[in-house]
Amino acid sequence: MDLDLTDTLRLNHVNGFPEVLLNALSTDLWRHLPGPTLFHVPGKHGAPLFVSVLLHGNESTGWVAIQSVLRRHHANLPRELLLFVGNVEAAKHNVRTLSTQHDYNRSWPGILDDVRSEVQLMREVVDAVRVEQPVASIDVHNNTGHNPHYACVNRLDDRYLQLARLFSRTVVYFERPLGVQSAALSEICPAVTVECGLAGGPEGVAHAADFVQAALAVDHLPDRPVPSGDLDLMQTHAIIKVPSGATVSFDGNDADFQFRSDLDRLNFSELEPGTLFGRLGSRRLHRLIIEPGGPHASLSQYFTYHRGEIRLSQRAIPAMLTCDSHAIRLDCLGYLMHRIARDGSRLVEN
Numbered sequence: 325m326d327l328d329l330t331d332t333l334r335l336n337h338v339n340g341f342p343e344v345l346l347n348a349l350s351t352d353l354w355r356h357l358p359g360p361t362l363f364h365v366p367g368k369h370g371a372p373l374f375v376s377v378l379l380h381g382n383e384s385t386g387w388v389a390i391q392s393v394l395r396r397h398h399a400n401l402p403r404e405l406l407l408f409v410g411n412v413e414a415a416k417h418n419v420r421t422l423s424t425q426h427d428y429n430r431s432w433p434g435i436l437d438d439v440r441s442e443v444q445l446m447r448e449v450v451d452a453v454r455v456e457q458p459v460a461s462i463d464v465h466n467n468t469g470h471n472p473h474y475a476c477v478n479r480l481d482d483r484y485l486q487l488a489r490l491f492s493r494t495v496v497y498f499e500r501p502l503g504v505q506s507a508a509l510s511e512i513c514p515a516v517t518v519e520c521g522l523a524g525g526p527e528g529v530a531h532a533a534d535f536v537q538a539a540l541a542v543d544h545l546p547d548r549p550v551p552s553g554d555l556d557l558m559q560t561h562a563i564i565k566v567p568s569g570a571t572v573s574f575d576g577n578d579a580d581f582q583f584r585s586d587l588d589r590l591n592f593s594e595l596e597p598g599t600l601f602g603r604l605g606s607r608r609l610h611r612l613i614i615e616p617g618g619p620h621a622s623l624s625q626y627f628t629y630h631r632g633e634i635r636l637s638q639r640a641i642p643a644m645l646t647c648d649s650h651a652i653r654l655d656c657l658g659y660l661m662h663r664i665a666r667d668g669s670r671l672v673e674n
């Protein structure tokens with residue numbers, strides 16, 4: 325193994341999977357790896373499965389799931405595995421991204437700003453993966469709020485939805501944010517992001533491990549539609565952000581945004597217009613920022629602020645609403661979705 329500690333953003337390649345890593349904690353990976361690493365793990369079938377884990381350093385589920393898959397197979401995988409272990413530095417500190425870094429899941433080809441070293445690293449990963457002609461790609465994540473496990477796709481093609489359906493019947497199609505792994509890999513093979521609930525949860529680990537296991541074992545992804553009754557398909561139409569400089573609270577304390585304490589319990593439920601998200605603080609200086617979920621999303625008003633009450637102004641299904649003020653600062657408050665048909669058209673909600 326090449327142990328060049330001077331440049332942690334050089335992509336490290338490892339052939340096989342060292343025994344010592346089978347039980348290593350994600351917070352200890354820095355002891356064994358010089359930085360972001362691509363493992364080439366041999367298997368019976370040549371066309372590899374590509375899996376990425378720890379693009380966010382505090383989202384350990386993917387790493388633990390992969391360890392369990394590799395332990396189960398004792399180095400006899402049914403299919404070759406290309407495993408990218410991403411933000412080893414952030415994992416050491418158990419944080420999503422270090423303040424000196426650019427987010428590892430906003431740095432993949434497709435991002436507009438491409439001068440950062442993280443962007444160059446991800447381009448190197450994509451180039452290395454492309455030549456191996458992977459059969460599919462899986463990027464494993466956790467989130468900070470109360471959410472079901474669900475899969476995300478960046479294309480509505482049959483094979484992509486078949487892959488997503490192997491994980492969950494709940495599938496989210498999204499076009500923003502840019503620079504995510506699954507969007508970049510979608511150019512090469514069927515690709516999904518899977519959201520496995522809170523980091524550290526045993527159900528998330530078991531679910532992710534079963535999914536990787538199934539994807540390793542599958543001969544090919546069928547090029548036919550997933551039966552519509554088997555699929556709950558939604559599209560991200562808006563990203564909700566809190567203006568930088570605004571304060572938030574979830575316990576009723578004075579802040580620019582005083583959100584209800586159970587905000588994340590709203591995730592994946594079909595909300596009616598008028599649903600209360602919280603109230604504005606006494607200064608009433610700020611409003612939520614609504615960014616379009618894609619180039620084709622029509623940017624409409626989603627909130628009203630009458631009498632300082634933050635209420636939804638139209639039907640929507642939220643995802644990834646979080647009560648973690650640090651996560652809000654680093655990423656967003658959450659997303660608003662609508663149900664769509666297989667062709668991407670919005671279904672009427674009534």
Ligand SMILES: [Zn+2]
Nearest residue numbers: 380383465466
């Ligand atoms: Zn993540």
